[in-house]
Amino acid sequence: MNTGTLSRCLPWVVVGLFALFPMLESTFYTQLVTKVLIMAIFAMSLDLLVGYTGLVSFGHAAYFGLAGYALALMGPKYEAASLWWTLPGAIGLCVAFALVTGLLVLRTRGIYFIMVTLAFAQMLYFVFHDTKLGGGSDGIYIYAKPTMNLGETVLVNLEKLDQFYWLVLFFTAACYFLLRRILGSSFGRALMGIKVNEHRMRALGFPVFRYQLASFALAGGLGGLAGYLAAVQFGFVNPEILSWHQSGAVLMMVILGGMGTLHGAVIGAFAFVLLQEVLSNQAWFGIAAKHWQLAMGILIMLVALYLPQGLAGLLAKLQRKPPAEAEEGADV
């Protein structure tokens, strides 16, 4: 099998294997992997900006949190909300927010872009933290998880862990294939050109601002998808999902996995969430478990220093230079 076929088939195989997961594993692990997959969507949406458009956003939690609050506020209080319209509604709200803020933040570059995106996210944080709109600092409970009904029949009930898992897996896969398709198109190539040499793209006649705004809105919408699913899983929203910690965490996932490779964002989400679980395990690390951020910080630094292409870059390196014993099997 050559690498072209491999890169085309491997994602489908991975999705297939993941689909079987809930049948094999306990509730705990199914929930954990659900969380990872949601973060993978979040990380992929940020990678579109950071890794492909060259826009390092430090406020991506704005969309994650906004969609969560949208679900909590749009649905009825004690009954299940309808997935049919709350999900598109939440995503639409995020796209609109990205378009409006994008008009302003995309006039800045580099460090200023980082600061202004952070400022917008912090603004949302304080709107929800300091007003009664979303229950203040306590947040809001989402008592019943959304359902997808057709007439009287319930097609999808997210109270059921397996159904929720498969829905999340479906969206993760859809997000991956959608972004891959888009990045392979003329539009995607233009984004990559902008990342490499924005000035020359302009000289070639590309309306750079419009491309960046489209990318910003798409990333916001997909970030909103992740935020919606996360709110469904946790069953409540509070201002923390909008905080800069959240923006930082997803940025770390992208860096850990390797910027500018979609699968890297997925790998980064896995590595980050699993490391977080492991490092904060008191049974294993005792008192150090409380300070898991310290260990995580050191790991991220090591990756930034020694693996600038992230874990995906490491995989690619291993693939190019297979160890001697694997040489024969490598060319199947």
Next chain:
Amino acid sequence: MSEAILRTAGLTKRFGGLVAVSDVSLDLHVGEVHVVIGPNGAGKSTLTNLLSGDLPATSGRVMLDGRDIAGLSSDQISRMGVGRSYQKTNIFLPFTVFENARLAAQSRTPYALHVFGRAEQYDAINTLAGAALESAGLSHRAQRVAATLSHGEQRQLEIAMCLATRPRVLLLDEPLAGMGPHESQRMVELIGKLRNDHAIMLIEHDMDAVFALANRLTVMVNGEVLESGSPEQVRSSPAVQAAYLGGEEMLHG
């Protein structure tokens, strides 16, 4: 004589107290190569930047087809048919040579919204990109990564990208700088051919190339036009001879 396709009037650019380009008026005609020469710091590149929209002018006008384009952004001006190459190579280093040209060609097509079609599937774009590489003499390097090209080849790619946008007006900022004699010769021939259906402004130090190509010659010194006219006129101008005192051999090539 045909109507000027691009014409500047009183074009001026100040950087704080420095007047980089002062009251420059020149025009470009299809079928002509208008060469701009002058010592380093004369404002030639700044002039190019004003025409291409890379820099906003302080005052004065740039008329394209009779419409004032001063103040428009560089991408708007590019889409109106003004292509430029850069003195310092300005390409997409991590991409293949073909992708560099393909992106340039793509900028002229309405496929930006086809977000699901593969970028390589449009024959019109591929043909345009291929033809541009062919003209610039880079076809044999199409699949190489641009960063691995020699300096001279990167210069050729710079021109190919400019051509792939199918401009009517070409602003070439020292296209021969860093090219070997063989490539230079080829590039002079190419510019000579392009003259037929383009209006060309050429900034160049290589005097062989200048006198091989120039239909009009403008000499700039300290941001101002010292002399402008046919190559013979400029050559015999006392002002130019005074300014280039000791530079006789330069003007005679």
